[in-house]
Each structure stands twice: as C-alpha cells, then as structure tokens.
Amino acid sequence: MSEVKKIISWSDFKAMVELGNLRIQIKNEGAWGYDIYAFNGPSQIIETSLDSETNPADLADFNANFLADVNSNENKVLTTTDSDGANLIRVKTTKTGWHFEPRSLDFYSSKLNSLYNCKDNGAGIDDGTDYSDASLKFYNASNTELVQGGSETDIVFQTRLDAGCVKTTLDWQSTYDFDIIGGSLQLKNEPTDRAYLWCVIAPDIAENLGGSVPYFAGGINLQFFKAGSSMSFDGRGIKSFQYDPVYNSNKVRFIIKHKLGEQLGLQIMIDQFKA
Numbered sequence: 001m002s003e004v005k006k007i008i009s010w011s012d013f014k015a016m017v018e019l020g021n022l023r024i025q026i027k028n029e030g031a032w033g034y035d036i037y038a039f040n041g042p043s044q045i046i047e048t049s050l051d052s053e054t055n056p057a058d059l060a061d062f063n064a065n066f067l068a069d070v071n072s073n074e075n076k077v078l079t080t081t082d083s084d085g086a087n088l089i090r091v092k093t094t095k096t097g098w099h100f101e102p103r104s105l106d107f108y109s110s111k112l113n114s115l116y117n118c119k120d121n122g123a124g125i126d127d128g129t130d131y132s133d134a135s136l137k138f139y140n141a142s143n144t145e146l147v148q149g150g151s152e153t154d155i156v157f158q159t160r161l162d163a164g165c166v167k168t169t170l171d172w173q174s175t176y177d178f179d180i181i182g183g184s185l186q187l188k189n190e191p192t193d194r195a196y197l198w199c200v201i202a203p204d205i206a207e208n209l210g211g212s213v214p215y216f217a218g219g220i221n222l223q224f225f226k227a228g229s230s231m232s233f234d235g236r237g238i239k240s241f242q243y244d245p246v247y248n249s250n251k252v253r254f255i256i257k258h259k260l261g262e263q264l265g266l267q268i269m270i271d272q273f274k275a
Contacts, residue, residue, distance in 0.1 A: 188265025
C-alpha cells in the first residue's frame with residue numbers, strides 16, 4: 001500500500017502524536033523553524049510546519065516541550081535492530097497487562113464427580129479451591145438429563161449412569177474476559193465403540209441470533225485416536241470473549257456422545273490471554 005501524506009495544523013499534529021505515541025522526525029529546519037513529520041501507521045505520514053513568522057506560539061510550544069526528545073531520536077531507524085543490524089519483530093499479541101495462562105479441565109464421561117477444576121492453593125490434590133466455573137451433565141438415550149436424587153447415594157447414581165448414560169457434556173464459562181488462541185485435547189483411553197466430540201460456543205443462544213456456534217463442526221470421532229494421543233487446535237488469531245452472566249455468550253460446551261456408560265478420560269487445554 002502506498003504512503004499517504006497528510007498536512008495538518010500543529011494542534012492536530014500534536015494531538016495525534018500524543019494519542020498514538022508517535023515519534024516525531026525533522027524533515028527540514030532553519031532559522032525560520034521546522035518542517036516535521038511522523039508515521040501514523042504503516043500507510044500514512046502526517047506533516048506540519050512550524051514557522052517563526054506564521055505561527056510563533058506553536059513553534060515556541062514545540063521548542064519547549066518536544067524538541068529535546070526529537071533531537072534524541074532525530075532520523076533514527078524506527079525499528080529495533082540486533083547487533084547484526086537485523087530488525088527485531090515485536091508484535092503485540094494481547095492487551096497491556098494481560099498474560100498467557102492456559103486453562104486445563106479433565107473429566108471422564110459417564111462418571112460422577114470426575115471433573116477436576118481446582119486451584120493450587122491446597123496441600124493435597126483434592127484440597128484446592130474449585131474454580132466453580134465448569135460443570136458436568138449426563139444424558140440418556142432420550143436426551144433426558146440424569147440427575148442424582150436427594151437421597152440417592154453416589155454408588156446408586158453411578159450404577160444408573162453405567163446403565164443409562166450415552167451423552168456427557170462439560171460446560172465451562174469463565175468469570176473473566178479473555179482472548180482465546182486455540183487449545184488441545186488429550187485422550188486417556190480408547191473408546192470401545194464410536195465416540196464423537198463436539199464443541200459449541202454460546203449454546204444457550206439460538207443459532208439464528210448468533211449463538212450455538214460449532215467449533216468442531218461434524219464432530220471428532222475419538223475412535224481414530226490412540227490412548228494418550230492429543231489433538232491441537234489453532235485459530236491462527238485470537239478471539240475475544242467478554243464475561244457475560246446474562247446471556248451466557250461466553251459459555252463453551254463440550255459434548256461427548258459415547259457407548260452406554262463408557263468412561264472416556266479427556267483433558268482439555270484452552271490457550272488464552274487474560275488479565
């Protein structure tokens with residue numbers, strides 16, 4: 001794309017420099033004043049003239065508040081180089097103050113209390129505080145959720161899951177804003193029959209309203225993968241998710257359809273940037 005020059009007033013030039021943290025360069029100078037410029041992005045150069053006769057107040061402002069910094073950077077290369085003179089590329093990937101913090105969730109299909117979603121603040125494996133932002137649900141062949149009764153013991157309910165569960169879902173909804181990059185899935189044991197995995201974003205919102213977006217369209221047949229194997233997914237860019245407790249637009253649902261009562265171990269890693 002060709003560069004576009006834009007001649008503007010000193011007040012507009014100064015505002016754009018301060019807003020965009022642009023570096024001022026001197027083009028011409030003399031007893032009369034200066035012609036100065038700055039790159040406003042890769043395709044636009046902004047310019048202005050400071051003349052002692054035409055705009056002495058602007059020239060005085062520049063001399064008092066900008067000249068010293070300009071002289072320290074005048075006509076220097078605008079990119080950082082190493083000792084060989086090669087440009088160092090430092091592309092900013094996330095927001096200021098954010099960091100890379102992958103999130104892990106592991107569980108077994110058809111298995112009660114198998115979701116692990118703990119912080120590292122406890123002494124033992126199960127002593128950490130639960131993040132409380134993920135949940136497992138189980139369904140039978142009629143797509144009816146299998147729920148543990150109030151007086152039903154874990155053993156009795158697990159027996160019902162063994163005999164009736166054909167679909168397990170994991171819902172994860174962060175309580176913070178994040179940028180997702182991609183993720184990975186690791187399979188602990190091989191399915192004894194066909195088993196498919198889907199991922200749906202904003203499952204509580206109808207598709208015609210922009211929700212229920214499939215990330216694994218068509219499903220992934222887990223029977224094609226060996227025990228211990230992993231799959232990585234890279235969106236080749238980031239997608240921002242804002243915390244939304246009203247419409248749940250940041251909810252992520254993983255759906256596994258499997259053989260009756262089968263317990264498939266899965267670990268899901270979510271690559272993200274967050275504050």
